[in-house]
Amino acid sequence: MNAQAQAYKEKYDQAFSMEKFFNPSSVVVIGASNAPFNLGATICKVLTEDIDYPGQVYAVNRSGENVFGAQGMRTLDDIPEPVDLAVMITPAFVVAEFVRKCGEKGIRNIIIESSGFSEQGAEGRILQKDVNDAAHLYRIRIIGPNGLGIMDNYSRFCSMYGSSHLAPLAVRHPGFVSYVVQSGGIAGLIVERLMEDVSGINKIVSLGNKTDLDEADFIDYFDTDRTKVIALYLEGVDDGRKLMQAVRRTKKPVLVYKSGKSEAGSAAIVSHTAGMAQNDAVFDGACRQAGMIRLKTPEELCVLPKIFTEMPLLSGKRIAVFTNSGGVGTIGADMLEETPLVMAPFSEETKAKLKKLPGVFNASNPVDIGPAPPEIYLAIYNILLEAEEVDGILNMVNIWRDYVIDVMEALIKLCRKHRKPASLYAFSALERLRVLQLEKGLPLFGTAEDAVRALVVSHQQFCYLIKKETV
Amino acid sequence: MNAQAQAYKEKYDQAFSMEKFFNPSSVVVIGASNAPFNLGATICKVLTEDIDYPGQVYAVNRSGENVFGAQGMRTLDDIPEPVDLAVMITPAFVVAEFVRKCGEKGIRNIIIESSGFSEQGAEGRILQKDVNDAAHLYRIRIIGPNGLGIMDNYSRFCSMYGSSHLAPLAVRHPGFVSYVVQSGGIAGLIVERLMEDVSGINKIVSLGNKTDLDEADFIDYFDTDRTKVIALYLEGVDDGRKLMQAVRRTKKPVLVYKSGKSEAGSAAIVSHTAGMAQNDAVFDGACRQAGMIRLKTPEELCVLPKIFTEMPLLSGKRIAVFTNSGGVGTIGADMLEETPLVMAPFSEETKAKLKKLPGVFNASNPVDIGPAPPEIYLAIYNILLEAEEVDGILNMVNIWRDYVIDVMEALIKLCRKHRKPASLYAFSALERLRVLQLEKGLPLFGTAEDAVRALVVSHQQFCYLIKKETV
Numbered sequence: 001m002n003a004q005a006q007a008y009k010e011k012y013d014q015a016f017s018m019e020k021f022f023n024p025s026s027v028v029v030i031g032a033s034n035a036p037f038n039l040g041a042t043i044c045k046v047l048t049e050d051i052d053y054p055g056q057v058y059a060v061n062r063s064g065e066n067v068f069g070a071q072g073m074r075t076l077d078d079i080p081e082p083v084d085l086a087v088m089i090t091p092a093f094v095v096a097e098f099v100r101k102c103g104e105k106g107i108r109n110i111i112i113e114s115s116g117f118s119e120q121g122a123e124g125r126i127l128q129k130d131v132n133d134a135a136h137l138y139r140i141r142i143i144g145p146n147g148l149g150i151m152d153n154y155s156r157f158c159s160m161y162g163s164s165h166l167a168p169l170a171v172r173h174p175g176f177v178s179y180v181v182q183s184g185g186i187a188g189l190i191v192e193r194l195m196e197d198v199s200g201i202n203k204i205v206s207l208g209n210k211t212d213l214d215e216a217d218f219i220d221y222f223d224t225d226r227t228k229v230i231a232l233y234l235e236g237v238d239d240g241r242k243l244m245q246a247v248r249r250t251k252k253p254v255l256v257y258k259s260g261k262s263e264a265g266s267a268a269i270v271s272h273t274a275g276m277a278q279n280d281a282v283f284d285g286a287c288r289q290a291g292m293i294r295l296k297t298p299e300e301l302c303v304l305p306k307i308f309t310e311m312p313l314l315s316g317k318r319i320a321v322f323t324n325s326g327g328v329g330t331i332g333a334d335m336l337e338e339t340p341l342v343m344a345p346f347s348e349e350t351k352a353k354l355k356k357l358p359g360v361f362n363a364s365n366p367v368d369i370g371p372a373p374p375e376i377y378l379a380i381y382n383i384l385l386e387a388e389e390v391d392g393i394l395n396m397v398n399i400w401r402d403y404v405i406d407v408m409e410a411l412i413k414l415c416r417k418h419r420k421p422a423s424l425y426a427f428s429a430l431e432r433l434r435v436l437q438l439e440k441g442l443p444l445f446g447t448a449e450d451a452v453r454a455l456v457v458s459h460q461q462f463c464y465l466i467k468k469e470t471v
Numbered sequence: 472m473n474a475q476a477q478a479y480k481e482k483y484d485q486a487f488s489m490e491k492f493f494n495p496s497s498v499v500v501i502g503a504s505n506a507p508f509n510l511g512a513t514i515c516k517v518l519t520e521d522i523d524y525p526g527q528v529y530a531v532n533r534s535g536e537n538v539f540g541a542q543g544m545r546t547l548d549d550i551p552e553p554v555d556l557a558v559m560i561t562p563a564f565v566v567a568e569f570v571r572k573c574g575e576k577g578i579r580n581i582i583i584e585s586s587g588f589s590e591q592g593a594e595g596r597i598l599q600k601d602v603n604d605a606a607h608l609y610r611i612r613i614i615g616p617n618g619l620g621i622m623d624n625y626s627r628f629c630s631m632y633g634s635s636h637l638a639p640l641a642v643r644h645p646g647f648v649s650y651v652v653q654s655g656g657i658a659g660l661i662v663e664r665l666m667e668d669v670s671g672i673n674k675i676v677s678l679g680n681k682t683d684l685d686e687a688d689f690i691d692y693f694d695t696d697r698t699k700v701i702a703l704y705l706e707g708v709d710d711g712r713k714l715m716q717a718v719r720r721t722k723k724p725v726l727v728y729k730s731g732k733s734e735a736g737s738a739a740i741v742s743h744t745a746g747m748a749q750n751d752a753v754f755d756g757a758c759r760q761a762g763m764i765r766l767k768t769p770e771e772l773c774v775l776p777k778i779f780t781e782m783p784l785l786s787g788k789r790i791a792v793f794t795n796s797g798g799v800g801t802i803g804a805d806m807l808e809e810t811p812l813v814m815a816p817f818s819e820e821t822k823a824k825l826k827k828l829p830g831v832f833n834a835s836n837p838v839d840i841g842p843a844p845p846e847i848y849l850a851i852y853n854i855l856l857e858a859e860e861v862d863g864i865l866n867m868v869n870i871w872r873d874y875v876i877d878v879m880e881a882l883i884k885l886c887r888k889h890r891k892p893a894s895l896y897a898f899s900a901l902e903r904l905r906v907l908q909l910e911k912g913l914p915l916f917g918t919a920e921d922a923v924r925a926l927v928v929s930h931q932q933f934c935y936l937i938k939k940e941t942v
Contacts, residue, residue, distance in 0.1 A: 185796030185898070186796075189799075192902075233798075259802050260805065297920050325655075327654030328654075328657070400633060428659050447768065
């Protein structure tokens with residue numbers, strides 16, 4: 001370290017804090033300008049125009065010009081105050097130099113969005129090593145390179161370039177699910193999918209090449225904040241032991257979709273974010289050992305969290321299927337058979353109670369009713385939730401009258417009271433429910449398959465928790 | 472036959488014709504009245520108020536009262552003209568007598584929607600046999616009992632009770648997919664799911680207990696009309712040989728979802744539509760032999776037809792994955808690996824052509840591009856479709872600019888020209904695309920999984936066709 005660096009360091013030595021990534025009181029976007037197609041400009045726009053980020057935004061560029069509402073500066077030194085976070089979106093070859101300058105300025109949190117590092121071969125790997133060395137010197141922590149950084153719907157901070165359309169939608173619907181993704185495209189996918197879903201997003205972090213901070217660091221962090229569900233989209237795992245230890249430490253559900261299972265997929269990843277696809281079976285076993293729920297499709301990252309945020313965990317395998325449209329109960333029974341869950345065998349007492357109700361076509365499992373008033377629905381829900389032999393309900397309904405929506409709302413309350421979950425699937429009035437689900441807080445699944453999967457993962461988490469608590 | 476019946480028979484003997492179920496010039500709803508909760512009344516309402524059915528509607532009830540726009544009659548004999556079709560929704564025990572009266576009136580087409588037949592045990596089976604005997608005597612053909620009959624979006628005819636909300640939506644969006652379902656709830660599910668989909672419905676028939684006409688009869692019928700895809704939701708198959716022979720006869724794709732695979736599901740079906748669940752593996756083998764595409768979920772009945780109505784068949788297994796968002800290409804590669812399809816290995820020539828284009832990050836498969844203008848997309852699509860080693864495209868795009876929608880429209884045309892299909896998956900602008908897909912004729916899939924499945928079933932149909940043509 002030269003003497004000048006030492007001087008700056010002493011003057012501005014700020015400690016790194018994870019919090020400054022998500023809730024910085026000031027941020028500088030290095031490389032943002034008014035040149036056409038400048039990506040940094042889109043970040044300045046999001047922060048100063050689209051989502052009312054309450055902190056101070058600076059832009060560093062050659063001419064020191066303002067970019068949207070961001071105050072323009074020629075150099076970091078020109079910024080009159082300490083800065084919590086730097087976001088870099090410059091050509092790769094100048095990044096390391098800017099990291100050093102950030103260090104001198106006292107910045108300890110950097111998001112590097114530039115590409116051109118280890119994902120682009122030998123030359124890029126050298127550049128990435130330069131970045132690491134510079135960061136190490138100043139005890140700087142890095143997200144990226146080649147990632148989009150952060151979206152935080154409570155602090156209203158977003159570092160993701162090109163998110164002018166998405167970020168405003170996301171901050172309007174904050175929630176309790178936090179996401180770790182590698183590539184930015186996936187973050188966009190998540191925001192869009194959850195727009196009308198009952199689960200909203202707390203935070204998203206897009207990691208890119210993970211030259212420093214990785215998924216394990218963010219699992220630990222999300223274990224400490226308002227997050228209720230941690231969801232990971234991984235393209236590769238560099239330090240499996242670290243990941244699994246972080247998973248073991250948290251009692252929040254951790255869901256993971258891992259791509260790059262196939263050979264072709266792995267090849268695509270190497271060129272894309274420089275991850276290394278691991279042996280898939282090994283990863284699968286590690287997930288089960290550590291207590292991480294492995295997902296089958298990327299969409300499940302968006303669809304499944306609501307069973308955790310809105311419903312008690314499923315503490316046993318025995319499911320009662322309920323429907324007001326006979327054929328559909330069969331779908332539920334069939335789908336359950338392909339899972340570790342089972343159709344609850346009803347006791348004679350339960351059957352007798354159901355038979356007494358008018359309109360009940362089938363008093364065994366699946367329960368099937370004809371046209372019946374709301375009281376009958378509620379009576380059935382109560383009988384099922386009180387039955388010792390039923391651990392949860394798969395509710396598959398036709399919204400043939402509006403009150404079927406109301407009884408679903410009542411069912412949610414009953415579930416919380418009885419500490420047993422119901423998985424809700426409606427197969428009519430879809431357009432109306434799409435709007436209503438958020439207003440009424442209905443954790444609705446779009447397909448019977450998803451509704452069944454939700455029960456499966458809920459029980460999986462229950463078992464993992466038991467294991468974590470006893471170990 | 473008594474002398475009177477003989478006399479009526481001679482006077483009114485009309486021939487049965489399948490066409491009269493779908494496009495009757497007159498219909499009588501037997502059992503429709505203005506009593507509260509009368510189901511027949513909902514049929515009269517749909518026909519005379521909701522969908523502008525152009526034919527004459529009569530209602531037969533004790534007081535001979537009009538029901539909505541249906542002209543009330545005390546008996547069938549009071550109707551002053553011959554009637555093409557009778558729809559019955561009376562208590563089960565009077566149905567056989569009404570069938571006889573229909574016979575005397577010269578009606579040869581009857582839809583029986585009443586329940587209380589073989590699905591309800593021994594007594595019901597006797598009633599159903601009475602119905603069959605009566606029908607046999609007059610050479611009447613029956614849909615049902617315990618089914619909802621017909622919806623035809625071109626003739627604007629619908630016999631389904633309780634469809635006041637759905638039928639108007641369906642007739643507004645006629646198309647080329649025809650459905651055979653057993654229970655009516657499934658028909659509702661299909662109409663709702665397809666409301667904004669590029670494939671519309673031609674006809675739906677809900678079979679119920681299938682005491683006479685069954686799925687095979689309707690496959691034969693749909694083979695003769697404007698239907699492009701035949702889709703079946705079956706709860707049980709009574710005559711497997713008849714079904715498979717009908718499948719073998721048609722060159723239109725036949726998709727089937729069969730429920731009742733599980734023991735619990737089968738039990739539910741017996742009480743629901745009196746079907747018998749068959750050994751699942753036997754059914755699976757029969758499908759493959761006859762050339763019927765077996766679906767994994769009921770939703771696939773709605774999602775998959777568009778790959779047949781909008782795209783050429785996939786004549787080989789080699790797929791090129793294209794994305795403008797790196798991580799997403801990996802998902803495609805991974806998902807293809809779990810199917811019989813493969814990632815197309817690009818020739819050096821194809822790679823060289825792709826490498827020449829600016830903005831191409833990865834010139835091998837999956838092709839991955841960065842921010843690029845529409846010309847580049849089109850150039851890539853042309854290179855891929857012209858490549859001898861590519862049989863089809865999996866297009867996975869982020870709608871980061873509106874022109875990505877336009878290039879998808881162009882891609883569809885290119886596909887038709889090159890006789891190779893593309894499966895379209897977009898993971899942003901979902902809300903906008905939901906509306907646009909119909910307007911622009913985009914066969915868009917809602918998940919990457921569905922997009923991949925579409926290619927799989929397209930190739931399956933290609934292979935079935937080859938087999939059907941060579942046998």
